[in-house]
Amino acid sequence: MEQIKAAEKFNDAGFNSFFKTGWKRFYLKWYENAHPSASLLCPKTTELLRTIPSIKAAMFATLPDGSRLPRHRDPYAGSLRFHLGLATPNDDRCFIEVDGKRYSWRDGEGVLFDETYIHYAENTSGENRLILFCDVERPMRYRWAQAVNHWLGRNLMSAASAPNDENDRIGGINRAFRYIYQIRIVGKKLKSWNKTVYYIVKWILFGGIAVLIWRAF
Incomplete structure (x- = not known):
């Protein structure tokens, strides 16, 4: 259970906000092959997942007592x-609510839902909650739509891969996020120190970006 934890280096953009409210995870796979750390620590589970290609991503996820996930919807359909x-x-005090319908987790029972609907979760039961969390390929009516979905999974979603430890791959989105978040932290400190200076620097940066874009065209 100690391996199920929050990201330690601002390298998980997709779930970064959830760590602040207690949610934790251990990746098994993310739109590609199994994480090396998962293959080492959970060989039977990763081997089972390998035999089910429709499962594109999987992780163990905990929601400790007193934790919650704020209302949100996932952008990828x-x-x-x-x-x-x-x-x-x-x-029943440990539940997820999707589009107004509430479900309480039970050992050995599964639930499938559309994460593009607004949902949130909460645990006030006094106990921890551990689940297997999977992204399952959405059935598509047309082959061209399925091909587009596969391309997005290989190229966009895989770029959001986040590590369990230093031996796992970090996708391009999360490599960039690590630096962007550091800039955000500096910005917050600057704003708390002097709002006038903060806004001057902010608009200078925006102006510089606009000039670069204009010159590019």
Whole structure:
């Protein structure tokens, strides 16, 4: 369980905001082959996932007592979300609500839902919640739509790969996010120190970016 944790180096853009409210994860795979750390620590699980190609991403995810996930919707409609209860409170005070419909996790039971609908989760049961969290390929009516979905998974979603440890791959989106977030932290400190200076620097930067874009064309 100690391997299920929040990102330590601002290298998980997709779930960064969830770590602040207690949610934790251990990646098994993310739109590609299994994470090396997962193959080492969870060989049977990663081998099982390898035999189910429709599962594009998978992780173990915990929601400790007192934790919550704020209302949100996922932007990528190429998959459906599946949760399998592994070690749950089996209590209605530990739940997820999707589009106004509430579901409480139970050990050994699964639920499949569309993550593009607004959803949130909360645990006030007094116990931790552990689930297997998977992104399952969304069925497409047309072959061209399926081909587009596969391309997005290989090229866009895989770029959001985040590591469990230093031996795992970091996708391009998260490599960039690590630096962008550091700039954001500096900006917050500057704003708290002097708002006038903050806005001057902000608009100088925006102006510089606009000039670069204009010159590019």
